[in-house]
Amino acid sequence: MKPTTSTLLWRPAIGLSLFGLIGTGLVYAIVATGIAGVLFPAQADGSLLRDGDGTVRASLLVAQPFKGDGYFQARPSAANYDPMAAAGSNLARSNPDLAKRVADATAAIATRENIDPAKVPGELATQSGSGLDPELSPAAVQVQVARVARARGWPVERVQAVVEAQVQGRQWGVFGQPRINVVALNRRLDEAMHAP
Structure with a gap:
């Protein structure tokens, strides 16, 4: 055939x-x-952070909530820091609900940090596109230094030294802005607290 x-x-x-x-x-x-x-x-394993016995505690790629004034706070999350539900707020810039949410968050941050609301960096009051961004600008971290130092009973200079050691420059010296990974920063603070 x-x-x-x-x-x-x-x-x-x-x-x-x-x-x-x-x-x-x-x-x-x-x-x-x-x-x-x-x-x-x-990185292929998810940039996981493990404690001394190998238990996974966090990922450098995903923001998480930190409780207590002794920790730096990341951006707010629309997904409650759940990687399986990653999402932004989906509110348009013209939406009055977004304006109210940002104004309320700005006022709460200004109270927590004991600063003028006009000095609160916008990124601390707004959610990232994924709702899970673990990085902040040095300016957004800087407004939190005094509170963290006070809560830990450390001199501001000691906290400032840990912060400065965590600043990551522009990628390849060109792209993006200097940034600090809040998860890594808080872990480093805990390590420094237990260091001799």
């Missing part, structure tokens, strides 16, 4: 589709994961 034109067309199409699915969906994923695991093991 002689192959028909439709058979001649379908075989290569199905073969190419299977090759593409297996090549990009399976082989590429395995190779990329393997290379990432070898070259960047911590």
Whole structure:
């Protein structure tokens, strides 16, 4: 029996589709994961922070709430810091509910930090697009230094030294702005508290 034109067309199409699915969906994923695991093991594992016995406590990629005045606070989260529910507020800039939420947050932060509401950096009162951004500008961290030092019973200079050591510059010296990962900063504060 002689192959028909439709058979001649379908075989290569199905073969190419299977090759593409297996090549990009399976082989590429395995190779990329393997290379990432070898070259960047911590990042490929989620940039997880573990305590002394190996228990996962946090990820450097996800903000989390910190309780108490002895910790720096990250941006507010629309998802309650849950990575499975990551979301922004979805309120338009023209929405009066957003303006009220930001005004209320600004007033609460100004009270907590004992500063003029006009000096509260906007990022402390607004949610990031994902609701999970763990990074703040040095200015947003700076307004919290006095409170953290007071709560820990440390001189402001000691907290300031820990903060300055955590500043990350622009990526490749060009992109973005200087930033501080609040999760890493709070962990470093706890380590410094127990250091001799």
